[in-house]
Amino acid sequence: MAAQLKPKLDALEARLASLSLPEGGWSAPARQDALARLGATGLPNARDEYWKYTRPDTLVAREAPAAAVFEASETPIFSGRDRLKITFVDGVFDPEQSDALELEGIAIERLAEAGTKDIHWAKDLYGVLEARGQSPVERPLAALNTAFATDGILIHVTGTPSKPVSLVYIHKDEGSDAILHHAVKVETGAEITLLENGPAAARFNKVLEVDVADGGKFHHVRAQGRDHERRAATHIFARLGEESLFKSFTMTANGVLTRNECVIEFTGDDAVAHVAGASMGDGDFHHDDTVFITHDAVNCESRQVFKKVLRNGATGVFQGKILVKKDAQKTDGYQISQSLLLDDDSQFLAKPELEIYADDVACSHGSTSGAIDDTALYYLRSRGVPLREAQDLLTLAFLAEALDEIEDDSLADEIRERLDGWLARRRG
Amino acid sequence: MLEIKGLEVKLEEEDKQILKGVDLSVEAGSVHAIMGPNGSGKSTLSYVLSGRDGYEVTGGSATLNGEDLLDIEPEERAAKGLFLAFQYPVEIPGVGNMTFLRTALNAQRKLRGEEEISSADFLKLVRAKAKDLKIDAEMLKRPVNVGFSGGEKKRNEILQMAMLEPKMCILDETDSGLDVDAMKLVSDGVNALRDEGRAFLVITHYQRLLDHIKPDVVHIMANGRIIKTGGPELALEVEKNGYADILSEVA
Ligand SMILES: Nc1ncnc2c1ncn2[C@@H]1O[C@H](COP(=O)(O)OP(=O)(O)OP(=O)(O)O)[C@@H](O)[C@H]1O
Ligand SMILES: [Mg+2]
Numbered sequence: 001m002a003a004q005l006k007p008k009l010d011a012l013e014a015r016l017a018s019l020s021l022p023e024g025g026w027s028a029p030a031r032q033d034a035l036a037r038l039g040a041t042g043l044p045n046a047r048d049e050y051w052k053y054t055r056p057d058t059l060v061a062r063e064a065p066a067a068a069v070f071e072a073s074e075t076p077i078f079s080g081r082d083r084l085k086i087t088f089v090d091g092v093f094d095p096e097q098s099d100a101l102e103l104e105g106i107a108i109e110r111l112a113e114a115g116t117k118d119i120h121w122a123k124d125l126y127g128v129l130e131a132r133g134q135s136p137v138e139r140p141l142a143a144l145n146t147a148f149a150t151d152g153i154l155i156h157v158t159g160t161p162s163k164p165v166s167l168v169y170i171h172k173d174e175g176s177d178a179i180l181h182h183a184v185k186v187e188t189g190a191e192i193t194l195l196e197n198g199p200a201a202a203r204f205n206k207v208l209e210v211d212v213a214d215g216g217k218f219h220h221v222r223a224q225g226r227d228h229e230r231r232a233a234t235h236i237f238a239r240l241g242e243e244s245l246f247k248s249f250t251m252t253a254n255g256v257l258t259r260n261e262c263v264i265e266f267t268g269d270d271a272v273a274h275v276a277g278a279s280m281g282d283g284d285f286h287h288d289d290t291v292f293i294t295h296d297a298v299n300c301e302s303r304q305v306f307k308k309v310l311r312n313g314a315t316g317v318f319q320g321k322i323l324v325k326k327d328a329q330k331t332d333g334y335q336i337s338q339s340l341l342l343d344d345d346s347q348f349l350a351k352p353e354l355e356i357y358a359d360d361v362a363c364s365h366g367s368t369s370g371a372i373d374d375t376a377l378y379y380l381r382s383r384g385v386p387l388r389e390a391q392d393l394l395t396l397a398f399l400a401e402a403l404d405e406i407e408d409d410s411l412a413d414e415i416r417e418r419l420d421g422w423l424a425r426r427r428g
Numbered sequence: 429m430l431e432i433k434g435l436e437v438k439l440e441e442e443d444k445q446i447l448k449g450v451d452l453s454v455e456a457g458s459v460h461a462i463m464g465p466n467g468s469g470k471s472t473l474s475y476v477l478s479g480r481d482g483y484e485v486t487g488g489s490a491t492l493n494g495e496d497l498l499d500i501e502p503e504e505r506a507a508k509g510l511f512l513a514f515q516y517p518v519e520i521p522g523v524g525n526m527t528f529l530r531t532a533l534n535a536q537r538k539l540r541g542e543e544e545i546s547s548a549d550f551l552k553l554v555r556a557k558a559k560d561l562k563i564d565a566e567m568l569k570r571p572v573n574v575g576f577s578g579g580e581k582k583r584n585e586i587l588q589m590a591m592l593e594p595k596m597c598i599l600d601e602t603d604s605g606l607d608v609d610a611m612k613l614v615s616d617g618v619n620a621l622r623d624e625g626r627a628f629l630v631i632t633h634y635q636r637l638l639d640h641i642k643p644d645v646v647h648i649m650a651n652g653r654i655i656k657t658g659g660p661e662l663a664l665e666v667e668k669n670g671y672a673d674i675l676s677e678v679a
Contacts, residue, residue: 374481379518380528382478383588384506384536393531397522397571 008042011060012140015043018062019148023115030127034146037131041138050137053317053349054259054288059141059233064177064203070227076168077197077223077418081410083166084108086153090171090201091178093151097168105159106192111152111181122154125183129209129237133263137292142235142261145207149181152207157190157216164219169198171230176201183209186216186244193219193408199227206234212244214268220246221411224260225253226422228285235261236275240300242268249406251415252279252287253422259288266293266300266328273302276405278415279316280309280395280422288317289337295328295358304335307402309395310346321353324361333363340398341369342391392423429627430454430477430596434488437469437476446472448652449488452629454596454645459628461638461663464649465671470631471515473649474598478512479505492596506532507539509595513585513602515631520572525584528572529554529591536592557590560620561613578605586617597621598629603637615640635667648674 024031043060044051058065086108087097093110101108109119111126127146133139155165167182178201186192190213200206212218224232232255238246252258264273279287293302308316318337339348350367372394380390396419406412430452437447446469454460462470476483477490479502490497492508500508520528534544545553558568561583573581582602589597599618603611618628618641630641638646638660646662647654650671655678656662666674 373520375518376520378480378502379514379520380532381502382480382506382512383528383532383592384503384539385532386503386535386539387501389531389535390503393523393527394520397520400522 004047005042007045011043011045012038014062015060015144021148022112022150025115026118026123027111027114027126031147033131034127034143037134037143038140038147041140041143043140043144050290050319053319053351054257054286058231058257059203059205059259064175064201065231066174067171067202067227067229067231069171069174070199070229072226074421077414078166078195082163083195084161084163085166085168087168087170088151088178088180088200090173090176091150091180091204094170103161103163103165105157105161105190106165107156107158108165109154111149111154119154121156121185122183125185125209125211126181129211129239130207130235132239132265133235133237133292139235139261139263141205141233142207142237145179145181145205145235149179149207152181152183154182155184155192157184157186157192160191164193164195166195166197169196169200169204171199171201171227174202177203179205181207184211184218186210186212186218188213189215191217193221195221197223199225199230200232202230204230204232204234206232208234208236210236210238210246212238212240212246214241215243216241217245218247219407220248221406221415222248222250223415223418224250224258225255228254229256231255231257233259235263238262238264238273240264240266240268240271240273242270242297244268244271246271246273247405247407248275249402249415250277251418252277252281253419254281254285255287256284257286259290261290262292264293264302266295266297266302269298269300271297271300273300274305274405275303276305276402278307278399278402278419280419281314283312283314285310285314286317287315289320291320293322293333295322295324295331295333297328299330300328301332302334303405304337305402305405306337307399308339308348309342309398310339310348311342313345315346316348318348318350318352318367320351320365321355322363322365324356324358324363326357328358329360331358331361331363333361335365336401337367338398339369340395341371388427392427395423396420429456430490430492430629432488432490435473435476435490436485436487437472437483438486440482440484445486446483446652447476450652450654452647452654454627454629456627457624458644459622459630459641460645460647461630461632461643462647462649463632463663463666468649469652470649471600474512474600474631477505477598478502478510503535504539506592506594507536511589511592511594511597513582513589513597513599515600515604517573517581517585519574521574523572525568525570525572526554529588532588533591554591557587561587561590561617563587579607579610582606583610583614586614590617590621593621595625596627596629598631600631601633602630603632603634611637612640635663638663650675
């Protein structure tokens with residue numbers, strides 16, 4: 001044990017040398033706690049079971065590996081809609097490109113102002129769900145985030161705002177290393193939609209904690225890419241009260257390394273959580289979805305739908321677990337992870353897991369890897385659709401089940417258009 | 429319109445000859461029927477003409493309006509006016525029927541160097557054609573052929589044909605799985621498309637369909653060849669006596 005821990009602690013020591021604890025204010029105790037958790041685990045390495053399919057070295061390295069800044073030709077996603085926009089450039093809040101942090105039904109604060117402002121509700125949330133999510137599996141990158149996050153958005157949702165809060169991440173510096181930590185508290189009966197998009201930084205470590213009280217609703221739609229060289233390790237930690245709803249969808253196009261972890265805990269009965277992802281990548285694309293859902297309440301529904309399109313040697317990873325505790329009767333847990341392999345060089349590594357201690361539950365999981373259906377391809381071509389276009393149509397069709405998880409039709413359409421545009425651009 | 433000369437086809441993967449010299453000539457404006465025992469090669473002929481993988485042409489030729497068909501991609505054959513209504517229409521989960529129809533129509537127009545159809549015109553067109561075939565809006569919204577009944581799938585094939593307005597229409601057992609009323613709908617759909625500049629090749633086992641779609645010429649295919657060609661009376665003969673007489677006649 002000690003022998004295995006040593007290199008992880010050494011890695012931590014090296015990493016800490018390039019970090020400094022921010023002025024914490026009310027967040028200082030949470031940061032200290034996180035630092036203590038980190039001191040006990042160290043940083044992950046290739047020998048960790050939980051990092052078997054994804055190499056963490058560039059994520060834990062002292063310096064962020066450089067990533068070229070990507071200039072997209074298209075207008076950024078979500079920019080056409082009515083929203084409250086908050087922009088970070090290389091992890092630094094940019095007031096010039098942000099709206100005033102005011103919207104009826106919510107209160108918005110910045111983590112960076114923790115030193116000067118007391119935000120009592122955030123004190124009870126910041127780092128709390130992250131800490132709960134450290135067992136039974138440790139997530140050191142998230143603890144590191146809680147300790148060292150330089151900024152983030154704290155949203156207290158007490159009503160139902162008229163428009164979504166939209167976090168926009170811009171990458172300008174080839175060597176930037178951003179650590180952001182957001183926290184959202186949705187009060188009883190309140191509802192919010194959170195949007196995220198943009199490449200953020202050369203290396204991005206992000207945590208989002210979401211606490212949804214009884215009857216609250218949280219919607220999340222995120223677009224990562226289509227910049228390629230950046231690296232991202234993100235965590236979502238959610239805790240769901242009675243009859244609450246949590247829906248999170250992520251689209252990823254490109255990226256040499258993306259690890260999206262999502263840790264959800266049902267604490268109130270009759271709640272629903274859907275988490276979905278659609279990703280497409282090429283060559284040295286590496287995309288990892290790691291999900292852990294704990295059912296600790298009665299009659300809750302969880303759904304995981306992950307789809308990956310891989311070509312030219314790309315790698316997709318899915319680790320998804322449903323843990324149903326002893327008293328979580330009537331749990332309905334569903335999990336599907338699928339890859340569409342467009343050639344023989346690409347690979348999909350999946351580890352679906354069910355651990356069930358209640359006796360009256362309905363849980364299912366499935367994982368498949370397949371190529372494009374030749375018969376469907378011929379059928380489309382026989383109707384005049386050219387080969388590449390037919391392939392793309394079938395690729396979008398493959399992703400459709402994940403997109404169906406987006407509740408808002410206009411957001412689903414926008415995601416579909418982006419994927420379509422991405423494919424069309426490749427066709428030239 | 430369609431000229432097939434001495435067409436020989438084997439399976440790509442196995443040494444199995446399926447078409448052993450098919451000769452067939454379908455003139456513009458005409459309706460030809462092909463009948464023949466199970467396994468005689470009727471569907472294979474339609475697949476080879478439309479460009480399905482898995483077959484190897486070992487001899488002969490096939491041209492559409494004088495242009496070689498066999499050397500071009502399936503989508504190009506479609507753009508040149510060839511259409512196959514499948515014996516077994518394919519289900520495509522995740523692709524909506526409307527998207528499919530619009531993509532196909534626009535792709536063909538683009539390949540022919542024509543303008544794309546506007547959304548409004550497309551909607552108008554598809555609604556009118558669907559109505560004729562009693563295909564409801566809900567079916568149009570569903571993924572292509574997914575969860576369709578056998579007869580619905582066949583009607584959907586004819587809807588595609590009506591939308592794409594091909595020149596050379598091959599119908600492979602479009603009548604199988606249709607109830608009496610649907611048979612009438614489908615036949616009406618076909619008859620509505622009958623035109624000087626268009627030809628039909630109707631593969632069927634039953635006279636019933638040919639009562640509605642009156643063929644000019646009937647061919648009997650057996651063991652990879654057209655073994656007999658005649659008028660509509662040939663179909664009646666098959667209906668009455670089966671293939672035994674015809675087979676022994678040519679043997
Ligand atoms: N891919 C294939 N693999 C093996 N055999 C094949 C393949 N395609 C066709 N065949 C064989 O070729 C022969 C002709 O088949 P085809 O489907 O063309 O017949 P058909 O005349 O359409 O029959 P039916 O009236 O039953 O539809 C059959 O013996 C069939 O088994
Ligand atoms: Mg057949």
